[in-house]
Amino acid sequence: MERALESRTIDLAEVRRLMARATGDEKHDESSTSTLDALAVLYGEVLRVDPANPSWPDRDRFILSKGHGPVAYYAILAHLSFFPETWLDDFMEWGGKLGSHPDRELVPGVEASTGSLGHGLPMSIGVALALRAAGRTEQRVVVLTGDAELNEGSNWEAILLAPALGLTNLTLLVIDNHSSSVQMGPWDAKLEAFGWSTHVVDGHDHGALRTVLTARDELRPTAVVADIPEGEW
Amino acid sequence: MSGHSMRERAGATAAELLDEDARVVVVLAEISTGQFGRALRAHPDRAVNVGIMEQTMVGVAAGFAMEGFIPIVHTITPFLVERPLEQIKLDFGYQGLQGTFVSVGGSYDYTSEGFTHHSPGDVQVMLTVPGMQVVVPGTPDELEHLFRATYANGHITYLRPSTATNVESREVDIGRLDVVSRGSRATVVAVGPMLDRTLAAVEGMDVTVLYVTSVAPFDADGLAREVADGPDVISVTPFLEGTLTPMLTSALANRPTRFTSIGVGNDVLREYGTVGDHDRARGLDEYGIRERIGRVLDR
Secondary structure (H helix, E strand, C coil): CEEEEECCCCCCCCHHHHHHCCCCCCHHHHHCCCCCCHHHHHHHHHCCCCCCCCCCCCCCEECCCCCCCCCCHHHHHCCCCCHHHHHHHHHHCCCCCCCCCCCCCCCCCCCCCCCCCCCHHHHHHHHHHHHHHCCCCCCCCEEEEHHHHHHCCEEEEEEEEHCCCCCCCCEEEEEECCCCCCCCCCHHHHHHHHHCCCEEEECHHHHHHHHHHHHHCCCCCCEEECCEEECCC | CCCCCCCHHHHHHHHHHHCCCCCEEECCCCCCCCCHHHHHHHHCEEEEEEEHHHHHHHHHHHHHHHHCCCCEEEEHHHHHHHHHHHHHHHHHCCCCCCEEEEECEEEHHHHHHHHHECCCCCCHHCCCCCCEEECCCCHHHHHHHHHHHHHHCCCCCCCCCCCCCCCCCCCCEEEEEEECCCCCEEEEEEHHCCCCHHHCCCCCEEEEEEEEEEEEEHHHHHHHHHHHCEEEEEEEEECCCCCHHHHHHCCCCCCCCCCEEEECCCCCCCCCCCHHHHHHHCCCCCCHHHHHHHHCCCC
């Protein structure tokens, strides 16, 4: 089942310029930059969101589960005017609103306060169930995890549960930047075995990302693994 | 309202709240699914059994709460409080969400199951979560009243049913303690199901007995107002000994006071038997409590 695309201009050069304003978390640079293309596709062409009304009930929900390396996320939210670009200048500073893990109480557009790994996917199941209970069948939940984040056992509880609940409105987006010390693949075999409609794509290929992130299986939740080869962060 | 035990009443009240309030959801982790059978069938969109996944149980409940629903989360105490503590702290506490965590099997209520199913530290653990209300009722009626008073009041709440109950219910409220009897030599603060045995234990003693079901928020003003003239304040708790002490010392900071805590020790419990057996062995029956309070008064 396809759905109409939302179209919003994301100027990647401008986003990168904004990212450069948020300094101090360079240890997570690769974590951040490896999410950039997927986030640009999501916010540019997939998610229905309203920067002027971040809590718009009919929006799609996006949860940055890993929380780590949020600079690309912040830059895109600022680029779309969820908050002023000047906030990026105070990244991780006393009095600033943008920490090295996002806080939903401080940042418009942030659905969940994350940073401790393995929390976002279970919460996303709850959000997906809540949308279903509220009759919001068009809305979808996209949750982004890292490949290493999926070491956490809580994720595998949730990966087992979501197909059992038939959550067709849930998409798990795994940014596989090969940071896991434990071999995580093969993704498609593992996630398909758990009951997910699974797509593994080039994490820099906007066309491929757009195709799989807009797809919605009629029976199963969707998993999209965005592969980011080492050195191409 | 039916329900002879606090556990039964908690389940029945949760099921009624599901019927009455379309914002309520129940999230279970396999425990009490029989008791919630009708609710699971009647409200499939708002009553979910996630299976034996306690971290996910809490995360799912938080997701519901993020969308404006009011979750009730339930399983056996150590698997509700200790295993998914970080989910409770972050998914609920950090994110400022509301919901009620209803346990079953506090301290050593699951006597025959062994230490894996014991959790005397549950209240102390839950008090570490920012914004957590902790409610320890003494009877099924008190439980229902406090459950209904707190489930949608904007906070996270830990509701602690127990096997032991008092015979008579009292008028209880969140954030308020109750004066049961007045005396002068000492103040005894009995929590939840410890009241009846405490009253039996202090028979003939010149002490004030205060009754607490709302551990957090704690009625500090009430304690400061009602405390007896004598310097001793003795807490009697069905959970880990000393848990109440920070609230007592804070409430009475401007008054010379000697504090004594009577509660469950922090030991690995390797015995089985009944709750009564454990109470006797740990000095938490009427006679053990009387001996401890008597020693305090004899000092």
